[in-house]
Amino acid sequence: MSAATLFGLCGAALAGLGLYGVIVHPHPLRKILAFNLIGGGVFVILGIVARRGAAAGFTSDPIPQALVITGIVVAFAATALAVALVLRLLHETGWVTLRPDLAIGARPDDPHC
């Protein structure tokens, strides 16, 4: 197995891990983190496509590499916007939840019960 295949499998596992986090974590900030893990996995898979496309004296195909660089920057922009939305939700309602029945004025006195 080549290093590219190894890291490709690693990227596949990252995407799965991230998807699990997006589904099971109730807190939006943790969902954002997990979503970035999915992104990391997808970028790595694109990266091994670049590595396998090494030719013409380049050790890696530059076109997928440039796509990944663009992707990382856009992922950051989306993350920043998502975080700003979460903080705005916190300022509006006093806490952060995605459940509409809990969102407005329903903060329990003892949340751990």
Added chain:
Amino acid sequence: MSLAFALDAILGLAVLAVAAWTIVARDAFAAIVGFVAFGLLLALVWVRLAAPDVALTEAAIGSGVTGGLLVAACSHLRGDAAAAGIEQPRAILRLAAAVACVVVTAGLAAIVLLLPDPAPTLAPQAAAQLAQTGLGNPVTAVLMAYRAIDTLLEVVVLLLALVGIWSLAPDRFWGGRPGLRQHEDPNGMLVFLARLLPPLGVLVGIHLFWVGAVAPGGEFQGATVLAAMWLLAMMAGLVDAPPIDRRWLRLALVAGPAVFLAIGLAGFAVAGAFLAYPPDHAKLLIVIIETPVTLSIAATLGLLVAGPPERAPPG
């Protein structure tokens, strides 16, 4: 099994372990620290995949700036674990999610294992035209010449994200300063670093931007280092975040996309297509575009982390 492959396997396992930590950690702050470590390990993976430009971007933006953004958000959310406490999904949902994610991973793994051999590649085409661009780094040639429209749109996406964040501000704060003001502790470690690092950091940022033409680096990586130095000075309280309605600030934000677009449109007249460069002057035009773009990206990244205005405008 060679030593290099064994080291790669250890690196891959470390990446997965840290990624798993960011999912299972109970404390959000611990998860974010794990995420920063994940980004740095992923940068090593990019080095091993012979993609140093991507490695720099991942370390600077994917790990550094994103980590700073999340740590700042986490400090606002302290004590908000309440919601998570009563919203834990049931075990059956966790199990179903785990099964679904294993299926997704297996599907992606199958694709990775079944990739065509020999792999399709555009590297020969990229190499054939490289001399015409006057650049030595093929990745920069893709970003600034072959696929310059992607980069133009990317810079616009950054601006749109900033517009989106600013528009989340309550009306009374519109035109005010983002809420990063920290009280300066003149003997603090942060202030010491904020005085020591920026002169070096600005040099490193400009170097990364300039050297991107021939070696790993480029305007995004350079701009990120510049933005980090600005954020460091803001967090230490040495400079305050600017009110968002300042004209010089708006000019700095749009200068890059505006120059990029103007030269792109001029391409119709001088080279027959949008964003086409006349072959003799390609390198010069690319540098003319990259300089204001670097400035605009640095300003945009800094303000994206600073967040929406949280203080009423002066006067």
